[in-house]
Amino acid sequence: MALVGRVFRCVVPKFAFPSSSPVLTALALPNSCNRYFSKSWTETYKRFSSSIPKQKKETVSVHFTDSEGNQYSANAKVGDNLLDVIIENDIEIDGFGACEGTLACSTCHLIFKQADYDKLPETPTDEELDMLDLAYGLTDTSRLGCQVIVTKDMEGLQVSVPAGVSDARGPS
Numbered sequence: 001m002a003l004v005g006r007v008f009r010c011v012v013p014k015f016a017f018p019s020s021s022p023v024l025t026a027l028a029l030p031n032s033c034n035r036y037f038s039k040s041w042t043e044t045y046k047r048f049s050s051s052i053p054k055q056k057k058e059t060v061s062v063h064f065t066d067s068e069g070n071q072y073s074a075n076a077k078v079g080d081n082l083l084d085v086i087i088e089n090d091i092e093i094d095g096f097g098a099c100e101g102t103l104a105c106s107t108c109h110l111i112f113k114q115a116d117y118d119k120l121p122e123t124p125t126d127e128e129l130d131m132l133d134l135a136y137g138l139t140d141t142s143r144l145g146c147q148v149i150v151t152k153d154m155e156g157l158q159v160s161v162p163a164g165v166s167d168a169r170g171p172s
């Protein structure tokens with residue numbers, strides 16, 4: 001509380017009166033105020049702001065190859081899932097991610113290289129495996145993109161999109 005009071009006494013007169021004002025001079029502000037007055041408002045605000053500046057998320061490069069051999073490179077934010085990566089990078093893959101990551105469609109089916117698949121930090125849950133069973137062109141290294149979280153170790157990851165899409169929800 002003492003700090004708040006000191007800042008209040010220092011900052012309020014600064015805005016209430018111009019710096020050349022005799023009122024400000026007459027207030028005989030303590031020397032400790034000089035360190036606040038000598039800084040720009042932005043610096044002073046940062047110093048006392050309780051909000052923590054948002055940190056930029058770390059990104060890695062991930063490459064997608066569609067069924068026609070087209071390659072798409074994406075900046076993937078660590079912590080996002082691969083469906084988010086495709087959406088945020090405006091990669092157009094027909095029918096991909098139809099259920100928007102609610103684990104209800106299997107259209108976000110992706111195929112990994114064996115080495116990359118083995119390095120994935122999490123194994124598929126039973127729910128994902130059930131949905132994968134309904135995916136088009138299932139392989140031993142298949143995962144659902146909406147369930148794979150990007151990690152720092154995925155720099156340069158290459159994944160393939162199967163030749164077809166099967167929506168487990170059936171025809172709409």
Ligand code: FES
Nearest residue numbers: 099101106108146
């Ligand atoms: S987007 Fe539907 S299961 Fe992943």
